[in-house]
């Protein structure tokens with residue numbers, strides 16, 4: 261139903277300004293679920309759980325979700341629902357199906373085994389903890405490509421109208437901070453990671469969002485590189 265709703269919004273061209281309505285409809289989904297426990301999430305994130313074979317997430321994603329390694333995404337200040345959804349999407353729903361979120365050429369990502377070790381409550385707790393952590397301005401990524409800044413900005417603000425690509429800002433917010441619900445933050449994210457994810461959406465290896473697939477499918481490698489760098493530098 262939600263996908264259908266999204267498609268209707270896109271088709272009718274009323275997307276701008278309607279994303280808050282969509283976010284509200286997502287928020288309604290979590291009513292009735294027990295409140296996640298940020299303290300338990302922090303414990304698991306920073307220390308892991310040797311008895312259950314869970315590695316400390318911090319070893320790759322950095323203190324409080326501020327990753328200093330470009331290939332490992334920042335997780336700080338991402339919407340809670342977005343993070344919990346990703347952790348669920350990294351694992352296969354059952355023995356016969358592949359995870360919705362895979363890496364290049366359909367291979368499992370490094371996250372598949374880590375996410376498979378977590379219970380649904382662990383996912384909620386870690387996501388809730390990380391959503392409350394601020395992006396560290398000292399380690400957050402910035403834009404570095406002057407030559408492609410104008411192209412990146414124009415895609416971010418206005419999309420690619422001739423190819424029916426909506427403005428990124430409409431869903432990821434003007435300053436790239438994302439929106440409550442399932443719209444992730446891109447500001448301060450490592451540009452190489454943003455670029456890689458857009459290519460994975462395009463190839464269909466990351467198959468957990470049809471809208472992002474359609475958007476990336478209409479973008480060239482140079483469009484993707486330009487907007488990834490621009491988005492990282494937003495604040």
Ligand code: HEC
Nearest residue numbers: 315316317319320331332333343346347369370371374386
């Ligand atoms: C060995 C390093 C490593 C460890 C340990 C690790 N991760 Fe990751 N994580 C990654 C990498 C690399 C990616 C990007 C995966 C991809 O390309 O799809 C990622 C992606 C993610 C994402 C998706 C982020 C986004 O913006 O969509 C989440 C959420 C996440 N990890 C949470 C965790 C949690 C929770 C743990 C601990 C239980 C953990 N990770 C442990 C390396 C790691």
Ligand code: HEC
Nearest residue numbers: 426427428430431442443444454457458468469471472487
């Ligand atoms: C109609 C709303 C919408 C528009 C427009 C949109 N996005 Fe997204 N985007 C999303 C949603 C929702 C997700 C989360 C998908 C998921 O569940 O994995 C997402 C995810 C992403 C991710 C993955 C983030 C991560 O941490 O892994 C990237 C990168 C991204 N979008 C870039 C862009 C860019 C660049 C544009 C503009 C060219 C754009 N998006 C336009 C809704 C949108």
